[in-house]
Amino acid sequence: MTDQPATSGSRPRIGLFVTCLADLFRPSVAFAAVKLLEDAGCDIEVPPGQTCCGQPAYNSGDDASAKRLARAVIDAFEGFDHVVAPSGSCAGMIRVHYPKLLGGDAAYARRAEQLAAKTHELTSFLTDVMGVGAIAGRLERAAAYHDSCAGLRELGVRAQPRQLLGGIEGLELRELAEPDACCGFGGTFSVKYPDISGAIADEKAEQITQTGAPLVLGGDLGCLMNIAGRLKRRGSRVEVRHVAEVLAGDLDTPPIGEGD
Amino acid sequence: MHADTRHFRQAAGKALIDGQLQKALGNVKRGFIAKRAKARDALPEFDRLRDEARDIKIHTLAHLDLYLSRFEDKVKAAGGQVHWAETEAEAREAVLEICRAAGAKTVTKGKSMITEEIGLNAFLEQSELKVVETDLGEYLVQIRGETPSHIIAPAVHLNKEQIEHDFRERHKDLPPERQLSDPVQLVAEARQVLRQAFISADVGITGANFLIAETGQTVIVTNEGNGDLTQTLPKVHIVMASIEKAVPTLEDASTLIRVLARSATGQEISTYTTFSAGPRREGDPDGPQEFHVVLLDNGRSSVLGGPFQDMLRCIRCGACLNHCPIYQHVGGHAYGSVYPGPMGSVLTPLLQGVQEAAHLPYACTLCGRCEAVCPERIALPDMLRRWRARDFAAKPPLAGAKPALKLWAALAACPRAYQLVTGAAIRLLALLGGRKGRIGRLPLMGAWTKHRDLPAPQGQSFLAQWKAGRRK
Amino acid sequence: MSGRENILARIRAHAAAGEDEPARAARVEAHLGAHARGTVPARGQQDKAGRIALLRQILEGQSASVRELDALGAVPAEIADYLRRHNLAPRLGMGDDAALAGLDWGGANLELRHGRANAELESACSMAFAAVAESGTLVLTSGPDNPTSLNFMPDNHIIVLRADQVMGSYEDGWDALRAAFADGPPRTVNYVSGPSRTGDIEQTILLGAHGPRRLHVIIVK
Numbered sequence: 001m002t003d004q005p006a007t008s009g010s011r012p013r014i015g016l017f018v019t020c021l022a023d024l025f026r027p028s029v030a031f032a033a034v035k036l037l038e039d040a041g042c043d044i045e046v047p048p049g050q051t052c053c054g055q056p057a058y059n060s061g062d063d064a065s066a067k068r069l070a071r072a073v074i075d076a077f078e079g080f081d082h083v084v085a086p087s088g089s090c091a092g093m094i095r096v097h098y099p100k101l102l103g104g105d106a107a108y109a110r111r112a113e114q115l116a117a118k119t120h121e122l123t124s125f126l127t128d129v130m131g132v133g134a135i136a137g138r139l140e141r142a143a144a145y146h147d148s149c150a151g152l153r154e155l156g157v158r159a160q161p162r163q164l165l166g167g168i169e170g171l172e173l174r175e176l177a178e179p180d181a182c183c184g185f186g187g188t189f190s191v192k193y194p195d196i197s198g199a200i201a202d203e204k205a206e207q208i209t210q211t212g213a214p215l216v217l218g219g220d221l222g223c224l225m226n227i228a229g230r231l232k233r234r235g236s237r238v239e240v241r242h243v244a245e246v247l248a249g250d251l252d253t254p255p256i257g258e259g260d
Numbered sequence: 261m262h263a264d265t266r267h268f269r270q271a272a273g274k275a276l277i278d279g280q281l282q283k284a285l286g287n288v289k290r291g292f293i294a295k296r297a298k299a300r301d302a303l304p305e306f307d308r309l310r311d312e313a314r315d316i317k318i319h320t321l322a323h324l325d326l327y328l329s330r331f332e333d334k335v336k337a338a339g340g341q342v343h344w345a346e347t348e349a350e351a352r353e354a355v356l357e358i359c360r361a362a363g364a365k366t367v368t369k370g371k372s373m374i375t376e377e378i379g380l381n382a383f384l385e386q387s388e389l390k391v392v393e394t395d396l397g398e399y400l401v402q403i404r405g406e407t408p409s410h411i412i413a414p415a416v417h418l419n420k421e422q423i424e425h426d427f428r429e430r431h432k433d434l435p436p437e438r439q440l441s442d443p444v445q446l447v448a449e450a451r452q453v454l455r456q457a458f459i460s461a462d463v464g465i466t467g468a469n470f471l472i473a474e475t476g477q478t479v480i481v482t483n484e485g486n487g488d489l490t491q492t493l494p495k496v497h498i499v500m501a502s503i504e505k506a507v508p509t510l511e512d513a514s515t516l517i518r519v520l521a522r523s524a525t526g527q528e529i530s531t532y533t534t535f536s537a538g539p540r541r542e543g544d545p546d547g548p549q550e551f552h553v554v555l556l557d558n559g560r561s562s563v564l565g566g567p568f569q570d571m572l573r574c575i576r577c578g579a580c581l582n583h584c585p586i587y588q589h590v591g592g593h594a595y596g597s598v599y600p601g602p603m604g605s606v607l608t609p610l611l612q613g614v615q616e617a618a619h620l621p622y623a624c625t626l627c628g629r630c631e632a633v634c635p636e637r638i639a640l641p642d643m644l645r646r647w648r649a650r651d652f653a654a655k656p657p658l659a660g661a662k663p664a665l666k667l668w669a670a671l672a673a674c675p676r677a678y679q680l681v682t683g684a685a686i687r688l689l690a691l692l693g694g695r696k697g698r699i700g701r702l703p704l705m706g707a708w709t710k711h712r713d714l715p716a717p718q719g720q721s722f723l724a725q726w727k728a729g730r731r732k
Numbered sequence: 733m734s735g736r737e738n739i740l741a742r743i744r745a746h747a748a749a750g751e752d753e754p755a756r757a758a759r760v761e762a763h764l765g766a767h768a769r770g771t772v773p774a775r776g777q778q779d780k781a782g783r784i785a786l787l788r789q790i791l792e793g794q795s796a797s798v799r800e801l802d803a804l805g806a807v808p809a810e811i812a813d814y815l816r817r818h819n820l821a822p823r824l825g826m827g828d829d830a831a832l833a834g835l836d837w838g839g840a841n842l843e844l845r846h847g848r849a850n851a852e853l854e855s856a857c858s859m860a861f862a863a864v865a866e867s868g869t870l871v872l873t874s875g876p877d878n879p880t881s882l883n884f885m886p887d888n889h890i891i892v893l894r895a896d897q898v899m900g901s902y903e904d905g906w907d908a909l910r911a912a913f914a915d916g917p918p919r920t921v922n923y924v925s926g927p928s929r930t931g932d933i934e935q936t937i938l939l940g941a942h943g944p945r946r947l948h949v950i951i952v953k
Contacts, residue, residue, distance in 0.1 A: 485943025
């Protein structure tokens, strides 16, 4: 099964995979995603029983738990035309890793493949499937962009968010010295080896600072919370936001790691 | 050599605050990464060559017994000898026996990670042989009593001031007032000192980047020319190679050579690539009188056909080390293994056993940059996950992060409980975050908040708000 | 069983369990016999002038010097001039290469020393078997004509190359070698792509690590 571009007259039914971090830490990202998808002509549904894609378990070697959660995600989401997540790493988990994880599961192997084929990271779904060019808006700011590793290397998400941001008048995107370098988050790595993780995050914070931009954007909350956490610890005033919020015109919500 | 990988955490911690080391590691980025990118961009066929390099190795590994047999036949036909070593100990003994038979007193060495793997230098020295490393980087770590910290740049952890100090300590017979502050002077001194070693050596030991089945040639690549002096001047040349170095034909080797240096140092090709077949021939005015190849297995044959087989495609370019955020920050010694970085974290548990190397597969953010630059397209992150899965399965239920992970998974499998528990947790965290919107210190989350604040949740989960009818 | 048999048996058991042995052997023979080429970079696939220009450009980029001459007979004078320019003694080591032996070295006031290199030899001259344009590589073969030690011991290495031996790719070079050495390759084939260098001190490239500090290439039309 492959993606079908949106056809006039029939609005695609989207299952929004909220992701646990957006659900628990930053609902504004999910609301922004809903707005962007609706504006692009989609009908959104949010399966209420969703929790976690299983990535922490999978990356920690707990394959049994990862499989259990993957099967639950398949059960909840396989009925939609597309599944969209505001995260490259969660979308990558479903798209790239579920088929490997469940390859030996007679009941789920094929279903995992089918779900994988129609699961997308938000910005790439908007551009590559819905054909959105750029999203109109206005923001007189310079912004650095952090390409999260899973989105970048598992899903090839790089041009898509930049293309969408191209419609925001006044926004000047500045590239990091090493745009394809990890921020040091790595899920459980960040707590298993906090010193190494902190040093890598510090280098990322340094490169963000070097751009001189007062704002840094990205597509993955895990990385963004890590980056914001390190920037704030350094006393930086650089604001950190999910790209969906800026695209949806939500700048009222305080940036990540900042209060009212 | 059995290195200690259990103290990775402590060693990494030390490395992070070692100013000298951090300065030296900065050179990895400025050097290797930019140069590789430039070389890749200069060759439009590069990615296609990577696919072909992968396919050549897959084909070779599937027929490795046959290609090794052919290689052996051809070496013998050229007048050389092949020694098969199942274990480190057998390989060491084979080398020692050749040295003894030749009445050798001094041995020069070209760069060879296999000899590091089997701890050859210490073994030969115990047997009263003088061993001199001739690759400049290897020489530097040898005189410091260290091991290489990078598979192609052994002394990448050193600065020129340290090297000047070591040379003054080591080369006592040279005038103490000599100038050594310029790297040019350091290189000149090493050349002068090592030239004597080349000329007086009885046996030269090199590694091999490839073993060509079609011709029985062994292949080394170097930039210094030390490997060539090592193998040309002494009367005996020993090639140490592991079995997965076999390649069918010169055409296959050509493809691999095209990706090797570009991935490693960003060169189009290393300065010297040398194809050697057998000993000195009739009429040859130079070259070794004996040519030996020691083929090392050391567990590799058992890796074939299993989940880690792809690791045997590795051509030791070092690109995965150069691009690894962990390696970039802690350097090679912290890993405590002969093979550091991503390839080392996959390979070391295979060679030393997973108990010895259990930490290594976790020393990784799974960022995938290693796989993205690997000339053999080895799925290193997948293999590191595979090690984690084995380790997880073997761990007792209450070990390390296992209970926390199990709890999270159990909760996530039960949406109602999940929503109840996480809902309460985020309300609490939001409260702790207060008006600042972040938390600086948090019990149970000390590892996170050691170097970072924790951005506070907004207060109520998205799912709860959605259920309550909020739509934007 | 010997170590050899054990290793080969384990490889067969793990890599090829249950496979048809004659079929495997046939695949290997076919592969070894085919000399099939992979992707050959387009950059080297040019006419002779283009190949020479590429070879020269890459070599010069690698800190070698290159001189093109119209005739082999001009080589001794060029080498004498080169040695003078670099303040080197007019003495030259070389093997018994027939093409070089036929030249008038005395007329250029060069003193020759034949045979392998020794520690005192400052400059040497070799005749290349071929060159590969795609990577700026000279291909040298061992033997009494051109002893291998000359390529690595002296500080200054001068390589003479006939323009019609400049190949586009490594594979073209191997085909030429197979044609010239029907009984298998010479003991040593050296690819030389510049003067010796090291990056082992702070990743800074410095020339003359162990091999020649200077490489001078003379291409004869």
